[in-house]
Amino acid sequence: MICQRPLFPISPLFDEPRRGALPRTLRWTLLGLVSLGQLATLAWYLYTLPLLGKPFPSPLSALAESGIYLMGMMLLKAVQQLNFLPYTYSLLMVGLGFSLEASLIDVLDEVLAMPFWLSTAGASWLRMLGLFLLALGLLRLARQLRGQMNRLHELATLDELTGLSNRRHLQTLAQRWLQPGGRGLTLVMFDIDYFKQVNDRFGHSVGDRTLQDVARLVGAGLPPGAVLGRLGGEEFAILLPGRDADWGRQVAEARRLALAAGTTAAGSVTASFGVASQGPGETAFDALLHRADEALYDAKSAGRNCVCVVEPLSLRSC
Numbered sequence: 001m002i003c004q005r006p007l008f009p010i011s012p013l014f015d016e017p018r019r020g021a022l023p024r025t026l027r028w029t030l031l032g033l034v035s036l037g038q039l040a041t042l043a044w045y046l047y048t049l050p051l052l053g054k055p056f057p058s059p060l061s062a063l064a065e066s067g068i069y070l071m072g073m074m075l076l077k078a079v080q081q082l083n084f085l086p087y088t089y090s091l092l093m094v095g096l097g098f099s100l101e102a103s104l105i106d107v108l109d110e111v112l113a114m115p116f117w118l119s120t121a122g123a124s125w126l127r128m129l130g131l132f133l134l135a136l137g138l139l140r141l142a143r144q145l146r147g148q149m150n151r152l153h154e155l156a157t158l159d160e161l162t163g164l165s166n167r168r169h170l171q172t173l174a175q176r177w178l179q180p181g182g183r184g185l186t187l188v189m190f191d192i193d194y195f196k197q198v199n200d201r202f203g204h205s206v207g208d209r210t211l212q213d214v215a216r217l218v219g220a221g222l223p224p225g226a227v228l229g230r231l232g233g234e235e236f237a238i239l240l241p242g243r244d245a246d247w248g249r250q251v252a253e254a255r256r257l258a259l260a261a262g263t264t265a266a267g268s269v270t271a272s273f274g275v276a277s278q279g280p281g282e283t284a285f286d287a288l289l290h291r292a293d294e295a296l297y298d299a300k301s302a303g304r305n306c307v308c309v310v311e312p313l314s315l316r317s318c
């Protein structure tokens with residue numbers, strides 16, 4: 001199969017590296033042309049201006065012009081990294097427009113006697129068109145970057161299967177609330193009962209859909225401010241910022257009943273719940289998670305489909 005590279009790719013910017021690179025020879029030719037333009041400017045300053053009796057520009061303005069030339073080169077290099085050829089072309093048009101206006105206008109006007117529309121106006125139009133294309137391109141780039149950032153944020157914080165917060169995101173949020181002066185936190189952890197049997201009986205894909213249904217059923221009636229996430233496997237957690245263990249027990253009980261009454265891809269399923277709230281001086285999420293896990297273990301031992309709470313002083317009740 002012959003794979004031809006399109007001349008003007010309109011696909012996303014970052015998918016295929018180096019797509020927008022100008023061919024090497026063209027790049028060097030352009031660079032040479034722009035450098036020649038700069039040399040012509042220098043020659044103009046040194047020889048032609050005095051001949052025409054025009055004032056010699058100050059060394060400062062010559063320096064600034066070289067600076068602009070250098071910035072232009074850097075911008076061209078940066079734009080080339082964006083892998084999108086039209087940016088490079090539009091930037092070259094801007095550069096050419098500036099070059100014409102800054103250095104060659106007098107030559108075109110006075111030495112070659114070109115008409116105004118071709119020299120001054122032509123340079124301005126070229127520059128404006130280039131800037132317009134560049135602005136359009138940058139707007140498009142900004143939109144794509146925003147999309148990519150959102151996607152990256154989703155990948156970093158969401159669980160792919162259920163769309164809930166993933167473990168890392170839960171940890172980040174919890175850690176913020178557990179800090180001294182934070183809102184305080186109660187953690188509800190739950191684990192689907194006999195989930196292995198679901199996989200064994202109906203297959204892994206039904207198991208996956210069951211996990212999604214559990215997320216939907218438990219998530220549907222959570223109080224405002226609560227965050228539901230998946231810790232991994234068939235284990236989930238609910239963060240209740242600024243709430244105590246008793247509130248956690250009530251939330252867990254309500255969600256347990258809602259889950260047991262609902263229907264999933266595997267029919268009716270239940271879950272066991274463990275609740276722990278932040279103890280005095282407790283700032284580590286792992287410690288809180290460990291205590292909620294102990295409560296969950298108690299709930300499994302007590303026969304499953306129930307809620308157990310471990311109080312900050314390690315008193316346990318189911």
Ligand SMILES: Nc1nc2c(ncn2[C@@H]2O[C@H](COP(=O)(O)OP(=O)(O)OP(=O)(O)O)[C@@H](O)[C@H]2O)c(=O)[nH]1
Pocket residue numbers: 161191192193194195196197199203204205206207208211232233234300304
């Ligand atoms: N379909 C599916 N199954 C998963 C996923 N992650 C973990 N599991 C399965 O979840 C099951 C967990 O089984 P166990 O840890 O034995 O627990 P259980 O069968 O739920 O029993 P109890 O927790 O004691 O009630 C295992 O069979 C895993 O393969 C997943 O993302 N999708």
